[in-house]
Amino acid sequence: xxxxxxxxxxxxxxxxxxxxxxxxxxxxxxxxxxxxxxxxxxxxxxxxxxxxxxxxxxxxxxxxxxxxxxxxxxxxxxxxxxxxxxxxxxxxxxxxxxxxxxxxxxxxxxxxxxxxxxxxxxxxxxxxxxxxxxxxxxxxxxxxxxxxxxxxxxxxxxxxxxxxxxxxxxxxxxxxxxxxxxxxxxxxxxxxxxxxxxxxxxxxxxxxxxxxxxxxxxxxxxxxxxxxxxxxxxxxxxxxxxxxxxxxxxxxxxxxxxxxxxxxxxxxxxxxxxxxxxxxxxxxxxxxxxxxxxxxxxxxxxxxxxxxxxxxxxxxxxxxxxxxxxxxxxxxxxxxxxxxxxxxxxxxxxxxxxxxxxxxxxxxxxxxxxxxxxxxxxxxxxxxxxxxxxxxxxxxxxxxx
Amino acid sequence: xxxxxxxxxxxxxxxxxxxxxxxxxxxxxxxxxxxxxxxxxxxxxxxxxxxxxxxxxxxxxxxxxxxxxxxxxxxxxxxxxxxxxxxxxxxxxxxxxxxxxxxxxxxxxxxxxxxxxxxxxxxxxxxxxxxxxxxxxxxxxxxxxxxxxxxxxxxxxxxxxxxxxxxxxxxxxxxxxxxxxxxxxxxxxxxxxxxxxxxxxxxxxxxxxxxxxxxxxxxxxxxxxxxxxxxxxxxxxxxxxxxxxxxxxxxxxxxxxxxxxxxxxxxxxxxxxxxxxxxxxxxxxxxxxxxxxxxxxxxxxxxxxxxxxxxxxxxxxxxxxxxxxxxxxxxxxxxxxxxxxxxxxxxxxxxxxxxxxxxxxxxxxxxxxxxxxxxxxxxxxxxxxxxxxxxxxxxxxxxxx
Numbered sequence: 001x002x003x004x005x006x007x008x009x010x011x012x013x014x015x016x017x018x019x020x021x022x023x024x025x026x027x028x029x030x031x032x033x034x035x036x037x038x039x040x041x042x043x044x045x046x047x048x049x050x051x052x053x054x055x056x057x058x059x060x061x062x063x064x065x066x067x068x069x070x071x072x073x074x075x076x077x078x079x080x081x082x083x084x085x086x087x088x089x090x091x092x093x094x095x096x097x098x099x100x101x102x103x104x105x106x107x108x109x110x111x112x113x114x115x116x117x118x119x120x121x122x123x124x125x126x127x128x129x130x131x132x133x134x135x136x137x138x139x140x141x142x143x144x145x146x147x148x149x150x151x152x153x154x155x156x157x158x159x160x161x162x163x164x165x166x167x168x169x170x171x172x173x174x175x176x177x178x179x180x181x182x183x184x185x186x187x188x189x190x191x192x193x194x195x196x197x198x199x200x201x202x203x204x205x206x207x208x209x210x211x212x213x214x215x216x217x218x219x220x221x222x223x224x225x226x227x228x229x230x231x232x233x234x235x236x237x238x239x240x241x242x243x244x245x246x247x248x249x250x251x252x253x254x255x256x257x258x259x260x261x262x263x264x265x266x267x268x269x270x271x272x273x274x275x276x277x278x279x280x281x282x283x284x285x286x287x288x289x290x291x292x293x294x295x296x297x298x299x300x301x302x303x304x305x306x307x308x309x310x311x312x313x314x315x316x317x318x319x320x321x322x323x324x325x326x327x328x329x330x331x332x333x334x335x336x337x338x339x340x341x342x343x344x345x346x347x348x349x350x351x352x353x354x355x356x357x358x359x360x361x362x363x364x365x366x367x368x369x370x371x372x373x374x375x376x377x378x379x380x381x382x383x384x385x386x387x388x389x390x391x392x393x394x395x396x397x398x399x400x401x
Numbered sequence: 402x403x404x405x406x407x408x409x410x411x412x413x414x415x416x417x418x419x420x421x422x423x424x425x426x427x428x429x430x431x432x433x434x435x436x437x438x439x440x441x442x443x444x445x446x447x448x449x450x451x452x453x454x455x456x457x458x459x460x461x462x463x464x465x466x467x468x469x470x471x472x473x474x475x476x477x478x479x480x481x482x483x484x485x486x487x488x489x490x491x492x493x494x495x496x497x498x499x500x501x502x503x504x505x506x507x508x509x510x511x512x513x514x515x516x517x518x519x520x521x522x523x524x525x526x527x528x529x530x531x532x533x534x535x536x537x538x539x540x541x542x543x544x545x546x547x548x549x550x551x552x553x554x555x556x557x558x559x560x561x562x563x564x565x566x567x568x569x570x571x572x573x574x575x576x577x578x579x580x581x582x583x584x585x586x587x588x589x590x591x592x593x594x595x596x597x598x599x600x601x602x603x604x605x606x607x608x609x610x611x612x613x614x615x616x617x618x619x620x621x622x623x624x625x626x627x628x629x630x631x632x633x634x635x636x637x638x639x640x641x642x643x644x645x646x647x648x649x650x651x652x653x654x655x656x657x658x659x660x661x662x663x664x665x666x667x668x669x670x671x672x673x674x675x676x677x678x679x680x681x682x683x684x685x686x687x688x689x690x691x692x693x694x695x696x697x698x699x700x701x702x703x704x705x706x707x708x709x710x711x712x713x714x715x716x717x718x719x720x721x722x723x724x725x726x727x728x729x730x731x732x733x734x735x736x737x738x739x740x741x742x743x744x745x746x747x748x749x750x751x752x753x754x755x756x757x758x759x760x761x762x763x764x765x766x767x768x769x770x771x772x773x774x775x776x777x778x779x780x781x782x783x784x785x786x787x788x789x790x791x792x793x794x795x796x797x798x799x800x801x802x
Contacts, residue, residue, distance in 0.1 A: 002570065002601050002631060004661055005517045005539070014667040021470050028475065038468065045466035054455050065446035066646045067439065067639075069422045074429065101502060101648075104671040112538070116406045133668045137513070138406070139540070169403070200403050230403060238468075245467045245675030247502075260405055266415040267534045270505040273674045274646030 010136050014129045015364030019348070023358050034388035035379040037358035039178065039327055041242040042379050043299065045279070046292050049241065052282040053275055064278065068271045071262050072099030072250070076277040079284035080250055086286045087211075090222040095255045098262050099248065099272045103208045103236040106251040106261070107172075108134045109268060110232055113260040114202050115140035119169040124155055126330070126365030126372070128178045128206065140169070146368050149319060149332060153182035157191045164199055171195070174206035176213060179365050179374040180330045181323020189219040193227045203231040208249075209326040211240040211293055214301045216324050222252070232257055237276070239327070240293060241283045246276035300327070300378050303385060307377035310389035315396075318373075327378040330362065334371040340399035344371055355391040411537050415530045416765030420749070424759050435789035436780040438759035440579070440728050442643040443780050444700065446680070447693050450642065453683040454676055465679065469672045472663050473500030473651070477678040480685035481651055487687050488612070491623040496656045499663050500649065500673045504609045504637040507652040507662070508573075509535050510669060511633055514661040515603050516541035520570040525556055527731070527763060527770030529579045529607065541570070547769050550720060550733060554583035558592045565600055572596070575607035577614060580766050580775040581731045582724020590620040594628045604632040609650075610727040612641040612694055615702045617725050623653070633658055638677070640728070641694060642684045647677035701728070701779050704786060708778035711790035716797075719774075728779040731763065735772040741800035745772055756792040 019037045026033050035042075057064040071077065077097055084092050100106035111134035115121060121135040125144035132142035145163050147153045155173060171192065175184035184192075196203045203221065210218045221231045232253030238244040251261055265271075283289055307329050308322050320331035337347060344361035352358045362372025377385060420438045427434050436443075458465040472478065478498055485493050501507035512535035516522060522536040526545035533543035546564050548554045556574060572593065576585035585593075597604045604622065611619045622632045633654030639645040652662055666672075684690055708730050709723045721732035738748060745762035753759045763773025778786060 002515070002603050004514055004657065005520075007513055007517075007539075008661040008664070011664060011668070013664055017471050017667045017671070020468065021472070024470050024475075040468050042463070044462035047462065050458060050462060050465075054458070057451060057455070061445035061448065061451060062443070064451075064646065065644050067421065067441050068646060069425050070418050071422070074425070101670045101674075105669060108668055112408055113405055114403070116408075119406075130668050137665070137668060138408075202403050243466050245465065245469060245672070247670060247672070247674040256405065260409040263409070263412060263414055264538070266418045267412070267509055267531050267538060268506060268669060269502040269648060270418070271646070271648070273502075273648040273677060275676050276674060 007137065011133050016129055016360055019352070019358055019360055022352060026352070026356065031356050033352070034357045034384055034391065036375045036385070036388050037360050038379065039239070039376060040244055040379055041327070042381065043242045043296060045243050045246070046241065046283070048288065049279050049283050053279040056278045057275065064274055066274060068274050068277060070265050070271050072272060073274070073277045075281050079281045083284045083286070083289070084252070088220045088223070090220055092222070092252045093255070096258055097250060097252045098258045098265065099250050099277065100265065101247045101269050101272055102238055102249045103206060103234045104130060105265070105268060106234040106249050107131070107206070108137065109261045109264045110204055110234065110251065111135055111138040111140070112264050113257055114170055116169070118167065120165060120167040122160060122163055122168060122171040124173050125367055126179055126362060126369035128174060129364055131172055143168070144366055147180065148368065149321060152321060153177060153180040154185055154188050155192065157188065157195070160195065164195070164201070168199065168201055170202035170204055172204040172206070174208065175219065176209040176325025178209065178326055179328050179360070179362070179369070181326045181328050183213060183216045183324045184219050186219055189221065193221070193224060196230045197226065201230070203227070204234065205231060206234045208234065208236045208239050210235070212297070212300060212327065213325040214297070214304055229254060237280055237283065240296060242296070243276065243279065246279060248272055248276035248280055303377045303382055304329070306382040307375060307385050307389070310386045311375070314389045314393040327376050329375045329377055331373055331375065332371060333373050336396050337371055340396055342399070344373060347373065351392065351395055355395045357388045357391050408538065412534050417530055417761055420753070420759055420761060423753060427753070427757065432757050434753070435758045435785055435792065437776045437786070437789050438761050439780065440640070440777060441645055441780055442728070443782065444643045444697060446644050446647070447642065447684070449689065450680050450684050454680040457679045458676065465675055467675065469675055469678060471666050471672050473673060474675070474678045476682050480682045484685045484690070485653070489621045489624070491621055493623070493653045494656070497659055498651060498653045499659045499666065500651050500678065501666065502648045502670050502673055503639055503650040504607060504635045505531060506666070506669060507635040507650050508532070508607070509538065510662045510665045511605055511635065511652065512536055512539040512541070513665050514658055515571055517570070519568065521566060521568040523561060523564055523569060523572040525574050526768060527580055527766030527773070529575060530765055532573055544569070545767055548581065549769065550722060553722065554578060554581040555586055555589050556593065558589065558596070561596065565596070565602070569600065569602055571603035571605055573605040573607070575609065576620060577610040577726025579610065579727055580729050580761070580763070580770065582727045582729050584614060584617045584725045585620050587620055590622065594622070594625060597631045598627060602631065604628070605635065606632060607635045609635065609637045609640050611636070613698070613701060613728060614726040615698070615705055630655060638681055638684065641697060643697070644677065644680065647680060649673055649677035649681055704778045704783055705730070707783040708776060708786050708790070711787045712776070715790045715794040728777050730776045730778055732774055732776065733772060734774050737797050738772055741797055745774060748774065752793065752796055756796045758789045758792050
């Protein structure tokens, strides 16, 4: 066989996606899997949103199945514009906005847009699995800057400054964060804007979880006039409206960046799927979104509390902090992993096979994630969250014996 | 502003997408546009397919809005497997198959999978707009080989051989072809397999239009055992079932290639949207697909005939052949363009502004497409096709006066 490109070897599998595949296969075999791994909420799309979509698809079958402009339907772009005004109090022009296939496509196209071969992209360690891979696909180099639990997983500004070189093109991070659940502190955010200005560096902010906040509040970079010129924000409809399988997101940023993303999107997905855009228009009606957010946050917060309590009760040697946002509790499991003599990756693999509890190994999120486990708290109701954590305790106890 | 990547300058806009945007904007202003430009059928998704999707979404709201495995839902993969057996009499294993976001994502991920920096990809000139851009995004070099009307737009094997170098990694072409409507002749297809074997070169076959054939038949490369090792086939649900806006396609090929595409897809779109996969399962029931194909082909064939007649009648100096497949009539308009003193690009731009008839300039498909115009014949009913061609005659006549 003719050989494949060298990129095939340089890009790593997503541990989250591999676990999703594993879970799907175990479920096909009839096993009941407790799903504490992927960022898939167990809440379905809102019924009213779905019924609106159904009505619209029936009303205009041709439009519902036709291509939209690559940038997105005018109606969804205007709805997003309004949404950012209502919830973020920020003004975004239509040429500063483009629809994407979830945050995933947005992140890849941003990488292609701002990173040249051998450029450096600063990302936090640990952080979401796609960040370094997007840099590699763009031919650039991911540079990792440690975040740790002692510092509440806040980016350490001095440590970032130490990693800046003439090749540094951008800093990419999420708030609220995946996998740590940390919300960016206001003073840290402002220091990042300073760095961006001083060193003429892009800031890429992954806002996928901006509405999933249980304590504190989201820092909207675009509210700071001086930040707008160099800040690109990535968003998704996968998380707060639980429309993961609909694959829709958007990016807002400087218009030159958006124009380039739109151009690349002509060759990555051509246009985003039309049904998702129609559904999003309805979800973005402020009263609809407020109702869904209220409902969703109440459930997620309660599950977060249950997860935190269960970990404290059954896994007292796990070191963790209560996540303020997002969907994940990130725990340092070093004490247990030493006792059972397993790496975090081995722990993940054996746990799902033996106890049918799916989690994600911390080292999937970077070297500094080693010895950690990411527990998703939105994928199961409270009783099953508790059951899952108890099974993990059982798994550990059995391995120690 | 911090500068953008050099890739932004190296990748060209899609003329088709730009025209779609122009048409959308003119329509927003209230103009009635005759749409002979994009590959958007004027037929909507089949009502029965849509109703099945609606029923399934209501029946399992959580599944309908959840992520699927990156490779695709098991049910859709199995339905495709069966479909390829029923319609193509070929056996494709599940690990030789992956779902994509239309053919567009498939083509880009294939480029990333097989092309290294500075590799050469042989493509026909003219050919579909994304082919050279995908090569450029992968860091490779598109090498253009002329196809011309005198040779019935068949690839010329000797001309291809002249362009092969040690850097040639693949040959990419479509059958039926966009923009020319040409169906690959069996002897030419077999000669391409010979080249692929002799020079250890990938063959990438874009089968987007494989069911839209009015005369002749599709050559299924995978029916030839010796072709399977090096042939990758790209498919879409955008064309025969008219599900363009649903954004679903698939690729089949050697399992190593499919595994690499699946890995890249984790970072391009994560997974394809779930509603489209559910709809595809129903469309792929052989009796459903046969019914829809019969209906669709009858309408498209009749439109093709009308378009051909109208061009012959109103634009007798246009040089063209009756397209055997796909959705397009590709005409050499040199005589007229000289008379009105416009390039094909200028002709396209002025025509839509002045007469509200949208077409695509031939040079968008390559240098050899210069002086040609691509007319889509599936986007309008017959009376409007005729009206559009008459308006083009009128446009030309006015410019000559």
